[in-house]
Amino acid sequence: xSKAYGEDVSFYRKAFSMRIRxxxxxxxxxxxxxxxxxxxxxxxxxxxxxTPPQPALxxxxxxxxxxDGTITYAxxxxxxSLQVLEDGFLNRQFASASNRGAESTNPYTYGDWTPWGxxxxxxxxxxxxxxxxxxxxxxxxxNPDALTITSSNERIYxxxxxxxxxxxxxxxxxxxxxxxxxxx
Numbered sequence: 001x002s003k004a005y006g007e008d009v010s011f012y013r014k015a016f017s018m019r020i021r022x023x024x025x026x027x028x029x030x031x032x033x034x035x036x037x038x039x040x041x042x043x044x045x046x047x048x049x050x051t052p053p054q055p056a057l058x059x060x061x062x063x064x065x066x067x068d069g070t071i072t073y074a075x076x077x078x079x080x081s082l083q084v085l086e087d088g089f090l091n092r093q094f095a096s097a098s099n100r101g102a103e104s105t106n107p108y109t110y111g112d113w114t115p116w117g118x119x120x121x122x123x124x125x126x127x128x129x130x131x132x133x134x135x136x137x138x139x140x141x142x143n144p145d146a147l148t149i150t151s152s153n154e155r156i157y158x159x160x161x162x163x164x165x166x167x168x169x170x171x172x173x174x175x176x177x178x179x180x181x182x183x184x
Contacts, residue, residue: 060073062074062075068083069083069084070082070083071083076136077133077134077135077136078132078133078134078135078136078137078140079131079132079133079134080130080131080132080133080142081130081131082128082129082130082131083128083129083131084126084127084128084129085108085127085128085129087108087109087110087121087123087124090106090108090109090127091106091109091111091112094106094107094108094109097111098111098112099111099112100112101113108124108125108127109121109123109124109125110122110124128149130142144159145159145161146159147159
């Protein structure tokens, strides 16, 4: 009789052990799910925008930041300027490609399209205009492959080479312009 009792206890111990194991596994999966979900939820609605250029506390000699955000370097009669172009300016430059709502084919902006439920248009890319005015020096060469942008948090952005440009931006042309991408 004690043997039957011992077998029953062993059976219940195994059943109880399996139940605990299932609860622990379920708890671990639930915790993993909640951690993953909290990581996703923390990014919902977060929009990152390029902020307008701000003058540094200590400017190099000849450097100025104009009211429209243009950063200018001037030395004698040489002037090099960088300007971040706003979406409105780019939409005016490419007006025929920017006024068809979701079918807009502007390569730099979303045109006049607004996301569902929103009242504003997000930015697609940051476009920077480089101007060089040279009236004094015999030759000025700006190597586009050597340009970098350093942000306020010391992050350095390098220029994309031809292969990276094709890999990164060709999906935009195919996805947003479709067959009409041949217009560009």
